Amino acid sequence: MGDKANTAPGAAGRALTADRPASVRNVVLVGHSGSGKTTLVEALAQATGAVNRAGRVEDGGTVSDYDEIEHRQQRSVQLSLVPVGWDGFKINLLDTPGYADFVGELRAGLRAADAALFVVSAAQEADAVAASTRMVWEECAAVGMPRAIVVTHLDTARTDFTELTAVCADLFGHDDPDAVLPLYLPVRGTEGADGHAAATGLVGLLSERILDYSTGVRREEEPDEGQRELIAEARARLIEGIIAESEDETLMDRYLGGEEIDVKTLVDDLEKAVARGSFHPVLAAAPAADGGTQGLGTLELLELITRGFPSPLEHEPPAVTTPDGQARPPVTCDPDGPLVAEVVKTAADPYVGRISLVRVFSGTLRPDETVHVSGHGLADRGHEDHDVDERIGGLTSPFGKQQRPMAHCVAGDLACVARLGRAETGDTISAKSDPLLMEPWSMPEPLLPLAVEAHSKADEDRLSQGLARLVAEDPTMRLEHNQDTRQVVLWCLGEAHQDVVLERLRGRYGVQVDAVPYKVSLRETFGGAAAGRGRHVKQSGGHGQFAICEIDVEPLPTGSGVEFVDKVVGGAVPRQFVASVEKGVRAQAARGVAAGHPLVDVRITLRDGKAHSVDSSDAAFQTAGALALREAAAEVPVHLLEPVAEVQVLVPDEYVGPVMSDLSGRRGRVVGTEQAGPGRTLVRAEVPEMEISRYAIDLRSVSHGTGRFDRAYARHEPMPPHLADRIREQA
Template sequence: MSRTTGSGDAPAPSSPEQIRNVVIVGPPGSGKSTLFEHLVAARVEGRRPRGEERSGSTGLTAATFASGEVVVNLVDTPGNPDFVGEVRAGLRAADAALFVISGADGVDQATQMLWRECAAVGMPRAIAVTRLEQARADFAETIATCRRMFGDAQALAEPVQPGGPGTEVEGLVDLLAQRDGDLLEAIIEQSEDEALLERYLEGEEVDLDTVRGDLHKAVGTGRFFPALPTHAFRGVGIEELLDLIEQGLPSPVEAWMPRVFRTNGGEFGEVTCDPDGPLVAEVVRTTTDPFVGRQSLVRIFSGTLRPDDAVHVSGHLSQFAQGREGSAGDTGSGGHADHDEDLDRVGALGAPLGDELLAKGSAIAGDLVLVSRLAVAETTDTLSSPARPALVEPWLLPEPLLPVAIHAKSKGDEDKLASVLQSLVSEDVTMRLDLNAETHQVVLWAMGPAHIDLLTTALEERFHVPVETETVRTGLRETFIAGCEAQGRLVKQSGGHGQYAVCRLTIEPLGRGEGIEFVDKVVGGSVPRQFIASVEKGVRAQLEKGLLAGYPAVDVRVTLVDGKAHSVDSSDMAFQTAAGLALREAANETTVAMLEPIDAVDIDVADESVGSTLADLRGRRGQVHGTEPSQHDGRTVIHAEIPAIELSRYPIDLRSVSHGTGTFTRTFSRYDYLPPQRAKELTQGR
């Protein structure tokens, strides 16, 4: 995150009340990164904002600076939906969210979904309206749209000139100072200051300091959302927005606190934002930088962190499996194994300032700090005192659902690849690693194509392990679809003891999921008792290897009905081999079929996208089992079963058919017959 070390020290708040943690969110092209740069430049002497929007940003950018009587930790997040994990991390780091809405483009559905996420946890929100210099921009219509979609969005100021064709923002009118009646009434009402509201309605004059105090309370309720017009390049709205951050947004003391447990699962006890309390902190992001090494962006909820402190590091994602979207209940997999480590030593502390790192002597409860040299800490891990280990419930984690298989370009890099992949996993909880023993592929599960590009680029440029990608192979199964008989006969003589075994088998298909059964019906001792187990071992080994295409065979009953043995030349291995020969003799295109995995899929889309989503499912051989209203208004959940083969690009395609707002979860359901033509395509060359 930070590449160079600044020459100065970071501003040091003396109490949590002096801290403001704010995350900037918004869609690509809304101007949020430009706004971030100008907000920082307005308060940091000598800093010049970048001249253009960082539209390709893939990670968090943070800056710590003093503003008036507070210290602001400002976090900018990427707009690309592939990096929703970074947005979620930014939300966890902050106590309030600043939504950046383009006055020319309005509110898209992805922004509306993110707003709902913030509402679900009661996070205070404010709105900055940008791009008002564009001809089609309309500030009043943007505010009206926000009110329809978000609730009680209120403009604290308006452009001097309306944002119509050919006009530009040139200044602001402070509506608070002008005592706009509707606005004042809304602020006082949402601040829940009933006595003041009653006096105000009776005509009593309200002083500006009281209004600002009630604005702070109103925003803190998570039901009142102040909005400001901005034009970052002209500096319009920047000072007013910083004033809103200082006086209108909550401090960590007023913020929502995550649940904290003991590492053994018991209750930890009450945790408050107290610098003198027990240390409870969380790693919200991990990076490995070639210049400054490993860094952890840490949010401190309680206590004080100092350089060289010994801390307990705990991570138990599997304990909170329900908190991972799309999870089948195994959030500890894919490299994010549960762990507890004592005495990890804290390195230097710093405050981020874009690409710089400012020295920091300590970090108190409520602060956001960069920590170096945390050797074992991963993103979402909890830092606490070794004398009182804690475990913070992690934030809502999106499940990576887009797979890609990778391998090192050079054979000599294969061992190194395994090691560096673990480093990537420790940094990014939206990446999952699957070492598929069946297909012999290393599979990365990511959030989308841009995320995959980021990961493969990191492997080459940061870790110097170039990789190539390939199509993910799906683990199929084979099964018998018709009853049959077959004989396996092994007769070899080459001097000395030979090999002799004959076994006759009958084969019957079983229902899906019934497994493999072996039955002994030999009579008269035609196969000696000591070799019955050898036949079963050979049967099971051959079924595991596959029959026609090399995939494991399932759901079959194999019965040994007869055979022959030789007093000298028969052996355990001979009967194992004969059993395998019998199965291969029985297998052909009329007796054996391919099975494919079927996933149960729940798809959550906006109501207007239901038709296009259902049409797309039909093209994927999906079976729709029903629909129901989503827990969110205006959305529908589609329940379906879809072949796993058809889901390899579904995160990309669903984004297209749902205009970027569809989400889905998948869990394995069962195996079912693969159409013969599709089977030929998939098994060709095996």
Template sequence: MNRPSGPENAPSPASPREIRNVVLVGPAGAGKSTLFEHLVAARVEGRRPRDDDRQASTGLVAASFASGEVVVNLIDTPGNPDFVGEVRAGMRAADAALFVISGADGLDVATRMLWRECGVTGMPRAIVVTRLEQARADFDETVATCRRVFGEAQPLAVPVQPGGPGTTVAGLVDLLRAPGDETGRRSALVEAIIEESEDETLLERYLDGEDVDVETLTADLHAAVSTARFFPVLPTHATSGIGMEEILDLIEQGLPSPADVALPRVYRTNGGDFGAVGCDPAGPLVAEVVRTTTDSFVGRQSLVRVFSGTLRPDDPVHVSGHLQQFAQGRLGGHDDHDEDLDRVGALTAPVGDGSRPKARAIAGDLVLVSRLSGAETTDTISSPRQPALVEPWVLPEPLLPVAIHARSKGDEDKLASVLQTLVSEDVTLRLDLNAETHQVVLWTMGPAHLALLTRALEEQHHVAVEAEPLRTALRETFVSPCEVQGRLVKQSGGHGQYAVCRLRIEPLPRGAGFEFVDKVVGGSVPRQYVASVEKGARAQLDRGVLNGYPAVDVRVTLLDGRSHPVDSSDMAFQTAAGQALREAANESTVSMLEPIDAVDIEVADESVGSALADLRGRRGQVHGTEPAAQEGRTLIHAEVPALELSRYPIDLRSVSHGTGTFTRRFARYDYLPPQLVEDVVRGS
């Protein structure tokens, strides 16, 4: 991902208070990547902004540069909802967020949801308004919408547009330094800032007519933003450079440093509390891998956020894989063995698609680390003397399954290895090697995510793949009781094979499993062969009795049988039992079962009707609705056949106009409608 851009060293902050970690978030088309490029170009000598960076639309891109008295680590994130995992990784690495909003398009649902996520964690936020030159754009209306939806949003500057809203932006008026206040905007801004001032008398003095100097307002701006209750707004026109200096000034003077924000909770790897951890370069090393990439030029690189301590090249470090541990609902599953130790490679500061050497990374900093071969995204990096485990950030669940296979037989082994690499780099990708359906299934975030993975397989790893129909793990079950005899009699000279068993086969309730009952009297089946009958019945049920799917929820009763003193054997009775079950199975005695998932769907209130109608078309059973935690949204509880959910992430976006999210979990098996059996079985 990053190639060295030159021999000069990256700027090195002396203290966490000299660092600003800022993430750009917002919808696709709002101009985040353009803004990122022009902000970096404004501070990195010789860098020319690029407005067509494809990588910036699908993955996290970072740049580290000096600006005034601080070092800014600026992070660009994708706007496509398929890559929300990259957005959350960027938010984890940052201490403040710049929400980039198009003045022409307004606020979309995804942006509102991300804003609420930041509110839950208390992340300080500011707003940058772009696309003001477009015909539909209106800065005042955008600010009013932000204030209505977000809260105390106040412009720090207003655009100068001689032709009126929706025309060329000629410059900005800085409200903090503006001499006049005909519109009352400056007064509203000043009051909002000093309401958060630590000087409790300042607001009263201001209202009594005392003038507040710009230096005091600037200091109180930092305090106001840090509360995550006040949200400054800045207009911009990135390609002409208008607003770049104002945004950088806001980052330097208004946004918090790593020393001003709370750290995530830290545990010991054995499950105990790690103790107090502060943003202190002299403290114990606690860092986290927020992104992992593999590049053909520089190999494996880890983008690491250092929370405590100092990271240096060649340091031995402990690697804790907390993603698996927290997913299992426990701690302490990752023992402190030698294989958990790694050694830090070269440190570099990212600059978009380049990097510069870095001698160290102190608490609060963001750095690229090479050769951390044992570390994956979300892993904790700590001192071998004090192994630590950072509580993970909220990870989105991949819900779009796609079955794939290598186009060439010769690439099958290579595909398995490459997929493991991709999974280690992308926490929103889940790999399912389904032993039952014999398929390789990628669980992805959506079609754009799948397209990116397919392109990476072909262009970077030279493995061409093809999608195939997704097979569902069906089940068989007996639906009516029957009695049947299994008979194996073979004579071929010498020892033959002889076993006869009479079985009663009965259905059991869903989820009851398998039950075996011995009702043989008089020793017609010797005791040592009763277990053989049970073993043979279990094996046949596992293989299936009609269509080749495991049979479940069955009681098999051994009623009678016959044996031969010489020709009977364990294997003969196993075979006879299996034969009996196969003979009992036909379309009138056996039905197919399909997996049913419990689904919780959250949509905007106005999309509830469409979502319910869509569920009915999927053979879903709605069990109830209730208000969601977020105002204006509804939670729908339903059960839906897994067969009907293969494209649900895509279809839910459509019926909910992008407002819908859902989770799914296996609930039970239930009868597959007879009219679907032939098509489903043939397709599987």
């Protein structure tokens, strides 16, 4: 930020170990898919000496996107940690997926970080930038997380850095555009045959120095007069923006009075404003030129991270309680304090087993110690609560496919922990003698169903174990065993999420599964009153079977379930067999009477029957009861009931019309709208669940990726006759 050069290498070949929180910087990279986050991480790793000039670590792999699924799909699908060392600091770079389906990995990165770099591609349309990053920016703003913006792909033809920074100021600085300003401007080289000149360097707006990266190693030069004139306006605006955020209230008066404010004062105020989260600098970055080690803007970015972004000491840890909910004093980022750490990611290694990426918020984590693991309250997604003591294995620092041993992990740092067999993403790790539970972070609700079944008998035996491991890794996925439809359903965030889930089941856990059509839980009910007679009489030598019962069935209001009434007089059905009739009709009701769906909202009255002193039995009257209910169902129409969901859709105001029109086309009823903050509207509707099984995908299309929705079961309602007839034909 002061345009100082420092090329101190990172610790290639061995783990970086921080001994104090002040020397740690945890930075999460956020941006749209294809914005260049992973490339930027590798450029920073190369600039710090952590990888060679080919961008490779010792085993020949890259530092990020080393997972087989990521190689096949050509995109990041999981959170990756890349630790690098520079100028006496350990920088934990958290590379997150840019695709919306993996927002759970993004949330984990935000939880583990103390500051965020928003990566914006100069080659992307402004709409893509807005749709993918605006909501995350607002999430960071809500918790006061410091943020900066990095512009990539400046080598793309027809890119305009000045125009893009103005777009960023409009999108991210809508409350204060002067708080989103560039610190450097790109310097273009010679135009090529296409008339485009690639960026070869930067000019520091505060130092007024040219930083030439054309050779792959930064060199400083003096600007000529023409260059000084070009930067004068941008420099003046930057100085005014810094002074506006200064804690020195006299600085603005001095500046307006004509006083020349020295660069050191401006840099100091800039660093404080960035650390507070009130000023958001814009920088540019690119990989190193062929044969070079320092990419465009990488050293300036490292300076910003180490001098402008806060240390973990300045980040207030989440609240803690005891596992049974009793309040505890807030913890601080103190290596000598009580141990409080959190599992932010869980992965499975075929050789090591389960590996947990952990952020230590307080205390010091050491290898081979016994710790307490507390569950996280996501039982509805298949993650059971638990409080267990476990002995951890070694501590390592990841770098590509390598795991480098660590002697310890102090408060504020991150490490990978082996052999935590019970720990899942979101769990709290604390001292065995002082168990604690951290306040959980917000997880998106998975709303896209994927029904699966084992491909073969052998796969059936492995399926439950594979699903358990999958759920432990991914808290954004919900596992459901639907008793009505007898389906195993994996609730995901989108189609890309579904693809990754299936690939992990097949490739990582060796379970071959088939995706099958998802079924909603339909119900049946009588369309009018009816009577039925069940006769079960058989004689085949020895004891026979004899049972006759007569019932009346009448419909009840929605939500009444199945009522059974005994009105038999004179002992026509002996008392011991009345319960048998009830058991039989209830079993038949559960199986359905028309299309194989549970029967609800009826009253079944047993009014008469016959028994035999020898041949009547519990089983015979159960069978007779079921036959009577089926006969009654043949006399009247049987209506199919479909589940209706209460849906709340949050979208920018400009998409309210298309969203309401789309909901109406799904047989939905819009019941109201209301403002939900500046420029956003909440649309409330009731929609048949059959029509919104893929709404997580369709809403993304209708709202250009800016919409979110929640759903909750409301009730069952009669299905339109033409749809009901189709269901019956299929059954």
